[in-house]
Amino acid sequence: QVQLLESGGGLVQAGGSLRLSCAASGRTFSSYALGWFRQAPGKEREFVTAIDQSGDNKVYPDSLKGRFTISRDNAKNTVFLQMNDLRPEDTAVYYCAASLGSYLFTSAYTYWGQGTQVTVSS
Numbered sequence: 001q002v003q004l005l006e007s008g009g010g011l012v013q014a015g016g017s018l019r020l021s022c023a024a025s026g027r028t029f030s031s032y033a034l035g036w037f038r039q040a041p042g043k044e045r046e047f048v049t050a051i052d053q054s055g056d057n058k059v060y061p062d063s064l065k066g067r068f069t070i071s072r073d074n075a076k077n078t079v080f081l082q083m084n085d086l087r088p089e090d091t092a093v094y095y096c097a098a099s100l101g102s103y104l105f106t107s108a109y110t111y112w113g114q115g116t117q118v119t120v121s122s
Helices: none
Strands: 003-007 010-013 018-025 033-039 046-051 068-073 078-083 092-099 116-121
Touching (some): 033 068, 046 068, 046 078
Antiparallel strands (some): 033 046
16 A cells, blocks of 8 residues: 655746646555556546656657656655646646556546646736
């Protein structure tokens, strides 16, 4: 079992940057694939990005690739989401999630953090 805690959200102007962190407790952090999801008010949950257990393989939707970057530090039990050139449509609650399966299967993410709010003003 793993517990996840997101941090780093806040209010930024359009074009600005934020780095989100997700700290995990547990002995087997390196066994988990990690993903970031987001949900805006009145919208369904949206996949943002994911990284495999080794940290060598990552996936992004075409709409976000080039602006968002995921990384992990297994020694620190932490996964990061670097967000650049933020836009108002990026406003959402961002969630960190963990999976013991493949990083490519979003349905396999069964452990979730509480979320952190990101608000982008225009």
